[in-house]
Amino acid sequence: MDDSTYPWPSKATFITDLLFGSMHLRFSEAQKKAVLSWAHEMGTQNVPTLYALRKAQDHVHSCIGNPTCKVTASSSNIFYINSIDSAITKDYSNPLTCFCMHDYPEDGRGNMSQxxxxxxxxxxxxxxxxxxxxxxxxxxxxxxxxxxxxxxxxxxxxxxxxxxxxxxxxxxxxxxxxxxxxxxxxxxxxxxxxxxxxxxxxxxxxxxxxxxxxxxxxxxxxxxxxxx
Incomplete structure (x- = not known):
């Protein structure tokens, strides 16, 4: 167990989960398997399996909760609803992100970037x-x-x-x-x-x-x- 990446069991698992969980890069299951297979064939050490990644994700969710709720509509369409208040709470409790939070609106004098x-x-x-x-x-x-x-x-x-x-x-x-x-x-x-x-x-x-x-x-x- 690598304490520096707790609750992920290792740095390799943490980085891989971070990659596959990116909001800007949406990996399908086939793409995830291809990436892991490619890394393994290239001789990379400690490449996690998809099963190990899912176990790590379940453990993380059990520790900090999962702000995303899966909802199936009457039309059988599937939606995922995020808990905004839960996400904000985690941002404030995170020592790396809490100093980036803006508590008050800002007078941009006509300019707007945020x-x-x-x-x-x-x-x-x-x-x-x-x-x-x-x-x-x-x-x-x-x-x-x-x-x-x-x-x-x-x-x-x-x-x-x-x-x-x-x-x-x-x-x-x-x-x-x-x-x-x-x-x-x-x-x-x-x-x-x-x-x-x-x-x-x-x-x-x-x-x-x-x-x-x-x-x-x-x-x-x-x-x-x-x-x-």
Missing amino acids: VHHGSKMLHELPEELLVPSVCINNNIYFQNELLQSTTRFFIATHFFQGNISSHNAERLSLQVLALGHPSKFQHLIPSRAGFAVDPERIILEVSSFKRTYIDLQTNVHLCRFTCR
């Missing part, structure tokens, strides 16, 4: 499908909750990524931004105070966030929240 650059992802997603929070310095800030940045109170309604000028004005860097309503603490009547929410929305860098809603609740002197 799905997260699309205007629908940026402007037209229903509120329940938006990423609900952002994590900054181990603090989690949620949309539609009051927070405090370095300059103002703010209610974020939408998190996204965009290129903004860095300290060096000649360079742009991709940052997580928040679209939302600036808010201002004010006295309503002598015995009551509250927040005036500006209906116009602005964009702030999430790196400027300093206090979460929980922090503001516990700071009575700052916001004068009362517990009921």
